[in-house]
Amino acid sequence: MKRLTPLVLLTTALAAGCGYSAPDPVLGCRSDSECDNDEVCFVDGCGDPGKNIVVEVVPNPRVGLHAQDFRVTELRSQQNIELYGPALLKGQVRVEGLSSTSAYSAPITLRMTGESLLIPGLVRRHESTLVPTNGLYSLPVGAGRYDVTLSTNDAALPPLSSTRDVQPGDAVTLDFTLPVSSELVRLSGKVVRPDGKPVDVDLEVQAQDEQLRPLSQRVMVTRESGAFTLSLPPTAAERPTVVLQVVPTSPQALVPQKQFTVNPRQGALELSMGDYGEPVRLRARVLDRNGQPVAQATVSLQGKVSGGGQFRSQKVLTDETGAFELLTLPNETGSSMTLSVVPPPGSSASFTLRYVQVPRVSVLASADVVCGERVLVRGELMKPSGSQPAAGVAIMAEPLEEVPGWSRSTASFQAPRTTDEAGRFELPMDPGRYRLDFIPTEDLPRVSRIVTVPPPVSASVPPSLELSTFTLSKGRSVNGQVTFTGSNATPSTAPYASIRFFRVVDVEGKSSALLLSQTLTDQTGAYSTTVPAR
Secondary structure (H helix, E strand, O other): OOOOOOOOEEEEEEEOOOOOEEEEEEEOOHHHHOOOOOOOOEEEEEOOOOOOEEEEEEEHHHEEOEEEEEOOOOOOOOOOEOOOOOOOEEEEEEEEOOOOEOOOOOOOEEEEEEOOOOOOEEEEEEEEEEEEEEEEEEEOOOOEEEEEEEOOOOOOOOOEEEEEEEEOEEEOOOOEEEEEEHEEEEEEEEOOOOOOOOOOEEEEEEEEEEOOOOOOOEEOOOOOOOEEEEEHHHHHHOOOEEEEEEOOOOOOOOEEEEEEEEEOOOOEEEEEEOOOOOOOOEEEEEEEOEEEEEEOOOOEEEEEEOOOEEEEEEEEOOOOOOEEEEEEEOOOOOOOOEEEOOOOOOOEEEEEEEEEEOOOOOOOEOOEEOOEOOOOEEEEEEOOOOOOOOOOEEEEEEEEOOOOOOOOOOEEOOOOOOOOOOEEEEEEEEOEEEEEEEEEEOOOOOOOEEEOOOOOOOOOOOOOOOOOOOEEEEEEEEEEEEEOOOOOOOOOOOOOOOEEEEEEEOOOOOOEEEEEEEEEEEOOEHHHEEEEEO
16 A cells, blocks of 8 residues: 555655665655545645635625635535625614714725635635715625724724634624724823924824734824824823834935833823934945855844834845945944845745944945855656656745745746756745745646755865656546526626635644645636546
């Protein structure tokens, strides 16, 4: 029996001639041939290709038909999908005082952030500004688990937050009760420089709790005087402290953001931004380990400044000579700023962090930033037969987590070239743990593997990693019709709907979703796609 235990790191001889065995950087199996006859090699190991399937359908968000998710007990070749009508978040918005209650019918903004109930890590967001009718509102949304925040155009009314689960086709009730103006806790003060003068940029201030959840709306600081007034809910008066966060409204502003912990029952507040210094023009070059310029690298700087605030510069790109220039603030005495360099995909230079001292000068010519070298990950991809190379296959790399001693890569990227005629690929990668997605152009399903790229063992030796040969899976067609259930549903079919099939399993003890295929329905609501099969 060819049975591979899921989630086991295999071992393979990586050093020729000496019989030395080391951990394979690939998690789980490498081809369907290692599995039972009715199983397929997935990212989590061998498994039944017809089970653990969840399908997401997005019919037409423009008319309020948002994402719906369904478990598929056994994926069949003919897989029709019945959708529900729009899911709704609805309720009543009231203003309630000690002696009266009234409907709130002025504009409100609802912000919903969450994720699918069935597909781990699939983020869902909705935001809408609407006017309740006699206090009643209704908003079509996708299925999911959401944090919901209501805010009004009246800055004197604090935001309200709650949580809700929404199932496909459900109408979920969420009422909001706003306090009357007379019961609000007012918090007033000024934001100033150390000399007591206002800061000459546009600033916002917001009250938050100890977990940095909003207790007030963001309020503009009066630029001429530095004055502000916040309105907090009545319960804020019972808190020993609240956090006031002051941030510039423009990312170009050369002013830090700063947090202040204050007593909400205190009188007029004076929030000093501290002596954070004057802007510094920092210039440097980014080079690879061979002294060659790294063009189109993304560079930014962040850190603590004098006065207790935090500053983050704007991101800039290096030019063809590797040179860059950015504006920053000087660092706090005794500390340093962190310079981040992210070379473009395909570059041999690696993601690099450097600690930089930024003194109080107008121009700082800093030393060259020399990046290390990315690990050159090589491998070979075969067609399902195992005897022919798979050419022209696109490769996507999705960072999952960092490895010890190395910062996590921040963004997914695509290999600059597809596999060659021999099925070979090369991909410069920063150390980390990744999911590699192999996407064939033929009528074959996508294949994914989890790979660990270890840090280089020596700065003098170009790092490389040869992966075990991967084999694509056979595919089978899944066809079907997407319709709406119920006699009152409009329309009856779902033309041009987005469909995605996921495999949802535990990977190393964490519930994870693996995209198997994606497609669109045609004008009649029919679809066809290819999924892995034996």
